[in-house]
Amino acid sequence: MTTLEITLIIIGVVFLIGSFMVNDKLSHKDLDKIADMSAEELKIITEKEVTAAKKDLSDALDEEITQKQDETKRSLEKEANSKIMAINEYSDTVLDSINKAHNEIMFLYSMLNDKHDELTRLSGDIDKASSRLRSSFEPLSADSAKRAEKPSVAVQKPAEPKSGTMQQDTKPDTKQMTGIDISGIIKTQPASAAPASKAGATATAGTAASVSVKASDAALGTPAGSSANADIINHTHEILKLYKSGKSNVEIAKLLSLGTGEVKLIIDLYKEGK
Known part of the structure; x- marks a missing residue:
């Protein structure tokens, strides 16, 4: 049953109980007066009562609608809060993963910098060692060149004779x-x-x-x-x-x-x- 049907049933019960009370309170004189009323007057009284019932029904419906809206709003807010909390937890997990990856990358970058510095230092040591070797071999190369340029035996080939x-x-x-x-x-x-x-x-x-x-x-x-x-x-x-x-x-x-x-x-x- 809907809210409207329940409201109409309640109104009918109220009118029914009220009718008994009115009959008890009305005197014979009042009843005679009512009987003397014309149909138009009865119509006016009925319309007033129906208008009042409509107003009560409208107020009850508005109250029920407002209540349902509040309940729906609260349920939606609760669902939204749960979704927001889930998203926050997921974002925290993603941020933790990003931070972990960032830390690993920074560690690898630090290692690469250390290796670069080490290679640079080794290259400098190699250059220094090669310079020392060249400086130590220069006198030997000069002596070898002098020995190669100076012939041990100076001999000229004689002219070939005819006979x-x-x-x-x-x-x-x-x-x-x-x-x-x-x-x-x-x-x-x-x-x-x-x-x-x-x-x-x-x-x-x-x-x-x-x-x-x-x-x-x-x-x-x-x-x-x-x-x-x-x-x-x-x-x-x-x-x-x-x-x-x-x-x-x-x-x-x-x-x-x-x-x-x-x-x-x-x-x-x-x-x-x-």
Whole structure:
């Protein structure tokens, strides 16, 4: 049942009870007076009562509507508050996640800065170490360049004579210059000599400076021992091996740390002896 129906029932009950009370209170004189009233007067009285009932009904309906509106408003506010609280909790969770991610990013950024500083420091240390190495190797490089530029044996290739006899006469006496018959060594060098081992080449390159000095002393007439002769023989084999592999005189001189003139002399003697 709706509110309107309940209100109408209540009004009907009130009128019913009121009618009994009116009948009890009215006297016979009043009843006779009412009976004498015309139909128009009864209509006016009825309209007044209906208007009053409508007003009461309207007031009751307005009150009920206001009450329902208040209840609906309270329920909506309660629902809205619950939704707002849920949204606040979710926003707090999201903010916590964002703060956590921000802290992690800042930690990683700090680590990257530390690594950058460390790399910068290591780069500076490497630059300093390389500068010290360059400064320490500069005197050695200068000495090596001086030894490479200054030939151990200054020999000029003689002009080729027209006859074989004159060529044999003008061939330089290597035995007199170096104390060793290099031409004999070159002539006895086999055409298909086995290449020296890699370790022997390294050892020869390591002792090249001392051998070059000894060979220079021999070329200038300085008496040399048996160890100097053996070094010159070894250098002769190394020079011929590198020459057969296609190396130039300058490259051979750099590899063996010998003078260019000394290398050129041995190669020229090898060519003439072929």
